[in-house]
Amino acid sequence: MSEGHATERNDTGSRRWALWATLLLLVVALLVVLVFLTREYEEARDQQALEQEAAAVVGDIRNELVRNVQTLQSLNSVSPTADSWSAPAAELLAQHRELVRLEWRDNAQRIISHRDTPYLSDVFAYLDRTRAVADVKLACDNAQRQSGPAYSSSYFWPMRDGLGLELMEMCMPVVRSGVPNGFLVATYSLPGILSEFTRPDALRSRGLSFNDADGTRLALHRMVPGTRRTLSANAVLELPGHTLILQLQSPRLVGGLFPNVLTAVISALSLALLAVLALLARDTRLRQRAELGVADALAFRKAMEDSLVTGLRARDMTGRITYVNPAFCEMVGLSAEQLIGTGLPAPWWPPELVDEYQQRQLVRLAGQTLPREGYESVFQRSDGTRFPVLIIEAPLIDAQGKQTGFMSAILDLTEQRRVEDLNRTSQERLQATARLATVGEMASLLSHELNQPLAAISSYASGAMNLLEQPAASVPQADLSQAMKRISEQAERAGRVIKSVADFVRRREQVREAVSPQDLMDAIQPLLVLQAKKQGIQLQIGIAPGCPAVHCDRTMVEQVLLNLARNGMQAMPQGDPALGQGARVLRIAVHQTRLHSGLRPGGDQHKAWITFEVSDHGLGLSPEVQAKLFTPFFTTRTEGMGLGLSLCRTVIEQHGGALTYEPNQPRGTVFRFTLPAHLSSRP
Structure with a gap:
């Protein structure tokens, strides 16, 4: 009996797995058919739209060529001579980039006057223009037979450095007062026609080119970006005497849904909704864990910022304070509520330095200084005391990579300055001690050296007194003057010795x-x-x-x-x-x-x-x-x-x-x- 129940359970499980497998196969088959039908429908629709756009592009090119014919017909009517023809022809070439050259030929097709485009240099410098005589003659002969404009077959014209252009000649007879007056030959650049006669917005991310009847590409304006499969549409540009194939390519796009499979789509969306709900519940649990982790990280960062002795200050792009830590508040003697939201001038700036600091901050906020560049400044506490600081600033960048403000780290240099002053004072004392020790060693030498000028002064003074005791008439003035001069010299000598020692020992500010x-x-x-x-x-x-x-x-x-x-x-x-x-x-x-x-x-x-x-x-x-x-x-x-x-x-x-x-x-x-x-x- 148990063996029968086990066999039944096995059979039931096998049928259940078979049903799930069948359902899965049906869903997969339905989705495959849906995708296939949708792609076929979208491809046919995109192909039709692309062919319509190709026909529209051909129509635009044909209309522009007709307008050019009308413009060229008026050229010889307003300029009957070769001298007057050159300037209007140059102006016309400057307005139409698709034209490479304009020529006025006589009835024997000899060139009377010509002008080249200013946008391309040395087009006919590598090969002589006579190489294109056959194409020009064919177009002019057709134009004479048709009594209207005619086009030649396109041809490749080589240029320097391995470059070249695909050109096409247009010739139309010139008639003045019912009498033939030669031919007007316009040389077109096929790439120029594609670039000048088409709308850039209509060719967005699409390829455009001129092809020959056998599929040979003659001129390329744009290529389809990437390596995706492309749709291609050809349109015929029929011109008097010549025919070109315009090819328009577009990346293959898939959009929209096939209307007849709406029920299947709803069923698929229902299954997808259940899966999304399950994923949403899982995502909610993950989000809660992530929020707890973020809260712990914020608390940890807050604890670190509160324990720092370095002041931290954040400002937006206009200079308004958005964050300060307790160390900065303690530095300036103001609370965070008093500081957040304040702008320039800052409340910790000394009043006499407000203009200077204002100009400096405007320059830094304008981005004219390097980030992370430290500079020294002077702050004022709320009680009016001043203290030196070192400021290091860096840009604040958000998650999108956009700068939202500036972050500053401020170091109080009061203790550092005090230590530097102590070191400087100790150094000066050591130097003074060394000088005093040197002077002490030289004291005996100074006494010996000073005895000499002092003895000389005493001797010269005694001689002068002896001279003065004599009668005034018999006193030699020269000897008396010489004695006084020697006394002065010896006194100066003793003074120099004493002064040199005094200057050496004296402590003073370093200058x-x-x-x-x-x-x-x-x-x-x-x-x-x-x-x-x-x-x-x-x-x-x-x-x-x-x-x-x-x-x-x-x-x-x-x-x-x-x-x-x-x-x-x-x-x-x-x-x-x-x-x-x-x-x-x-x-x-x-x-x-x-x-x-x-x-x-x-x-x-x-x-x-x-x-x-x-x-x-x-x-x-x-x-x-x-x-x-x-x-x-x-x-x-x-x-x-x-x-x-x-x-x-x-x-x-x-x-x-x-x-x-x-x-x-x-x-x-x-x-x-x-x-x-x-x-x-x-x-």
Whole structure:
């Protein structure tokens, strides 16, 4: 019994699957028949419409040719002579691009006058016009027999560079006062006829060409785009003396439904509706999951934006604020409700800078600056305090790729500026400390040097007092004047020594100015002469003639020169057996160079630079010392601080130059640094 039920269930299942398979086959067969009938119907309808359009195009071409005949007939009537005929013919050619050439021939078909089209150059330059005599003669003979216009067969006319045109001659007799007055020959370009005598809107995405009776393509105006199957319709253009076949091609289109299969379509649409409902329920579930994912992503992005210390600001294309994050609100001291919707001028702009910022924003909103370009500005908080910011802007692009506004990231530079000021102050203190240490080492030398001018002043003053104690008549005025002059010279000498030390030690704001190399040397020379005299070193200073002024901070550069010169003197100790008395020479040379080989990457390689060289004949630098030469607090002297060369390199790099060194010959070291030449003094 169970075996019977199982067999029955199997039979029922087999019949059900057979019914579903039959239904599926019937539906598929119905759809195939429907598609086939629809395509056949649509193809027949499109073919009929295409043939009608081809006939309409032929009619348009025929009408235009008739109008041209009427226009050409009036040409010789208003211009009876060859001289007066040329200008109207040129004007006619300028108005009709399909015409390549106009000729007025006599009764023997000899050319009286002719004009070529201005739109094509050298049409008959490659081959002589006489090659077309046979076609012209045939057309003119037919025109004479018919007493009206006649056309020749089309022919291919080669041109330069492998180009060519398919031409056709039209000839009509010219009669004046009932007497034959020659022939008017018009040379047509078949591509020109197709392009000038057809409507572009009627040929949208369609192909158009002239064919010969045997199917040979003579001229092509357009081709069917793509590789789809096409429909083709031919129409005959009958002209007096010649016949052309116009071919119109169109992509095969399928549209509409066959009316007799409406019931089948409704059934198919019902089945499709059930499938669409099932897909819609599935899509709804997917959409809900997607919305939950989007909500989570928005919450995550909101949390990130709220935690940023960088201010974010979004604006539309008119400059109105559409979004701000809490960091930006905290920067300017205004709430999001106070900021969103506001435009230009912005409430955080300083009042005195509103006009400048307004112009800058108009330029940026107009798209005249590159996106993602950072620039610095100054904002004002709601309490009136100012703070520097760095603004980085980029265009806001929506999902369709259209720009809807600008997104800005604003960085508060207050802390950065404070750190920079602290670093600058520390650097200035280090430089001042180094200068004070240098002056301390030279205090004994200064006292010794000042004793000389002071002793001389005392001696000259005593002599002057002795002269003044004598009777007035016997006092030699020349000796008294000479004594006063010597006192003044020695006082100035002592003043220069003291002033050079005072200027060197004094702390002040860094000011870049134009300073001549000679002035730099004059400022430090008294200090260098003191130490050189004490150590028995010969000092040589050479400045190249015509050397321009340098653009620098005078005090800082003087410190660099003084440090390098003192290091060079200390590198040549007394009692060195390798150095004779005449070999202990410190040389300072200054010259101009056009290409600065020591520039940092990205520097200007074409402006003028002034090179300073300090050369000594000391023991040189060992590899160990070279590895740590510019390291702060590294020194080879027991009494040194190790800041001299480090500060020197910092000062030179702040001026845009570089400090380098190399071995001197036969021994010693050459320190070399560069400074930019002043603009007004560069050659």
